[in-house]
Amino acid sequence: MSQRNIDVTPQVSAAEVCETPAAQEACSVLETLARISGKWSIGILLVTTQGPARFTELEREVKGISRRMLTLTLRNLERDGLLTRTVYPTVPPKVEYTATPMARELYDSLLALTGWAERHRHEIDDARVAYGRTAAEATQSRNHLALAGRVA
Amino acid sequence: MSQRNIDVTPQVSAAEVCETPAAQEACSVLETLARISGKWSIGILLVTTQGPARFTELEREVKGISRRMLTLTLRNLERDGLLTRTVYPTVPPKVEYTATPMARELYDSLLALTGWAERHRHEIDDARVAYGRTAAEATQSRNHLALAGRVA
DNA sequence: CCGTATCCGAAAAGATACTG
DNA sequence: CAGTATCTTTTCGGATACGG
Numbered sequence A, B: 001m002s003q004r005n006i007d008v009t010p011q012v013s014a015a016e017v018c019e020t021p022a023a024q025e026a027c028s029v030l031e032t033l034a035r036i037s038g039k040w041s042i043g044i045l046l047v048t049t050q051g052p053a054r055f056t057e058l059e060r061e062v063k064g065i066s067r068r069m070l071t072l073t074l075r076n077l078e079r080d081g082l083l084t085r086t087v088y089p090t091v092p093p094k095v096e097y098t099a100t101p102m103a104r105e106l107y108d109s110l111l112a113l114t115g116w117a118e119r120h121r122h123e124i125d126d127a128r129v130a131y132g133r134t135a136a137e138a139t140q141s142r143n144h145l146a147l148a149g150r151v152a
Numbered sequence C: 001c002c003g004t005a006t007c008c009g010a011a012a013a014g015a016t017a018c019t020g
Numbered sequence D: 001c002a003g004t005a006t007c008t009t010t011t012c013g014g015a016t017a018c019g020g
Helices: A021-035 A041-049 A055-061 A067-079 A101-119 A121-138 B021-035 B041-049 B055-061 B067-079 B101-119 B121-138
Strands: A083-088 A094-099 B083-088 B094-099
Touching (some): A041 A055, A041 A067, A041 B021, A055 A067, A055 A094, A067 B121, B041 B094, B055 B067, B067 B083, B094 B101, B101 B121
8 A cells, every 4th residue: 555544543433422511611622632642742742833843853852752653643633633744755755744823722722731730739749648648548458569659 | 458449559650751841841731631631531520520429420420431430530530639539427328529629720721722622623624624635645546445434 | 764564562441240 | 329349342552574
């Protein structure tokens, strides 16, 4: 087969059970988050938002990503209109990926979440510690492992 | 063993590779999104944000969730300080889950994404159609299935 | 250089019987 | 009622050899 053929077919079924009017919103959020879910989407958006990036360039800059996942994530983002793919018919081939304006907007919206994270940093830490404690209490009976690392 | 013992240990390692100053933001977003990732967190937050909800109540209202996933997701949200769990020592037992103020804030921030989704609804659809076309072109050689359902 | 195909292990999720 | 334990299925992600 020619090229460009890794699956990337799903991601249309997000309709699901969005019956109640209030749940509509939640579903919309769910669909939006689905577009940038996965381990790598944010990282790729981060790079492509700063300007056009080539395949190999992304492979270098997004630390730890494999070829396969890079391709998959690029295809998904492209399908969702968050990335444009430009092929220069040179030899050797050159392909550039750039975040669309729509993607930049989305990325900005997401960055707003850092505000939330900073405001509640301590609260978040406390919660995990507290959870470790109550979980320990509730488990007074057994002394297996698996609990040691929780608070630590 | 007593109770409250489904794993729920991970979700501490989100440090990862956040070296460059620009990537710091992305990592923060990543950590935040991790808290509400998964198929069910949003749905549960939606319900618990409207007021206290009991276990069985959630099982009914969050359509399609299994007992196991409900428990797991509740534990995760509780660990992250997004949900409080209140036990009434009655018989039969009664347990209520409520979204914390912090969770409400986060949920509101996320709802802001519906704005993005609405603004770009058409753009998003167009993108998927366009992707279907170019993918079809690039695949002129083969006439397997799997492509039929893409645009449809 | 820019990918794809294939194989594999790990993790997420579903189903459901069982229990204090 | 509010979970837990266990099993199975599904999906995700890593490694890597190969191809235009």
